[in-house]
Amino acid sequence: MTDGALKTLFLPFEDEILPIPGGERWLFLGAEANRDSEGAWRDILSCLQPFRPDFLDLEKAGFNAVPRLESSDVFDGALILIGKHRGRNEAWLAQAFDHVKPGGTIVVSGDKKLGVDSFRKTVETLAPVTDRLSKHHAVAFWLTRPERLDSERLEALKSEPTRLEGRYVTGPGMFSHTAIDKGSALLAAHFEGRIGGHVADFGAGWGYLASELLGHREKMKSLALYEADFEALEAARQNVVAPAEIPVSFHWHDVNREPISDIYDTIVMNPPFHAGRSADPTMGQGFIAVAAKRLKPGGRLLLVANRQMPYEAGLNALFRSVTPLQDDAGYKIIEAKK
Missing domain, CATH: 3.40.50.150 (Vaccinia Virus protein VP39)
Incomplete structure (x- = not known):
């Protein structure tokens, strides 16, 4: 579990730095469900989670969970909870850019020990980071999905098998x-x-x-x-x-x-x-x-x-x-x- 990073992921909304989405559809990549205060998000989140135990926990908590996205899925914003596998984190980031509408907000959080600051530098090769905060031994940062993306850099995030x-x-x-x-x-x-x-x-x-x-x-x-x-x-x-x-x-x-x-x-x-x-x-x-x-x-x-x-x-x-x-x-x- 990544409790600290999960708590930190929602802090920008709890501290009213970012507005809590209403009537929108958001994507949660690497989702976990071990938090009581996520109730306001249940109706708007589609949770991408390929790991069966976490997938089952999300379903039990009442979230819409999927193991894989459809190419036609489009979202107003995205949350990314990064894990220990950099390649999979980069693939999730690429999916966020692919599936979030231009102008949508993308919020990323990760444990400091898992290299979240290094990951932020990767993100900034594609879009500027708006702001960041640090708490619970984790860092959250957020950005706006640009209208245009460097297609070569985006493709580089999508690891070849x-x-x-x-x-x-x-x-x-x-x-x-x-x-x-x-x-x-x-x-x-x-x-x-x-x-x-x-x-x-x-x-x-x-x-x-x-x-x-x-x-x-x-x-x-x-x-x-x-x-x-x-x-x-x-x-x-x-x-x-x-x-x-x-x-x-x-x-x-x-x-x-x-x-x-x-x-x-x-x-x-x-x-x-x-x-x-x-x-x-x-x-x-x-x-x-x-x-x-x-x-x-x-x-x-x-x-x-x-x-x-x-x-x-x-x-x-x-x-x-x-x-x-x-x-x-x-x-x-x-x-x-x-």
Whole structure:
């Protein structure tokens, strides 16, 4: 969560420096819903949020949330809450310029530690910043969307998809988008002879493990990908190419909060373990608990984790057998059977 930056984002309106919009339609990029005083904004905001947990929180709070904008969407103004991924922040800025009417106000806020002042300099290559304020260890600044924009500079903000090994499409903000994750590669090396039946990948990202699973499809009946990042899942749709006889399904899903109805023979995972800047082992522990419920008796879980993650107690409590397969380069590979 970025509580300080979120509070600071609305300060220009609360301090009456900027008028609170009325009867207008505003865009909120990188939106979060963890604030009681946003009630006045609910009817006018369209919240762009590709991360499923935050998307669900926005919906629960009564906001109109979308994972992706339509090309025809036009707004009177925009709010941008920047995150830790500069490339995705720049893409959101480009979308704000593309979708806000000329003369509309764009307000940006971010934590100082996330480089909001550096980001302001990027904004100023396209439009002058009107003013700024600083509070809660964050900075907010605002500008007017110009009538004319430097099209080359605007296009430069729209990152071209990254291509890995000439095969995989990825993008900013996705887990390990510039290189194949070392832990995932170690896990994939243990797939031989262990993959069969109805298979699921929990936390599938842009589809590396799922693609590797299809290299061991002799006994596979189906493959399901579950991923919380909408943009990563869209990339996985391009990266995971299966033969017609192997049905593949893609689920934009929060594994720890939304129920999964299907039962699987094999589940693989490289579970997430970061909430913001801090490690949160409960996320991976939740993935393991869900896997235990959705595996049939005799089913197999294959997972990779950083060596320090405390997963063994949960695995031993939930599975009939737990076997370490590898402990190397700071990672551990574990096989667990129901």
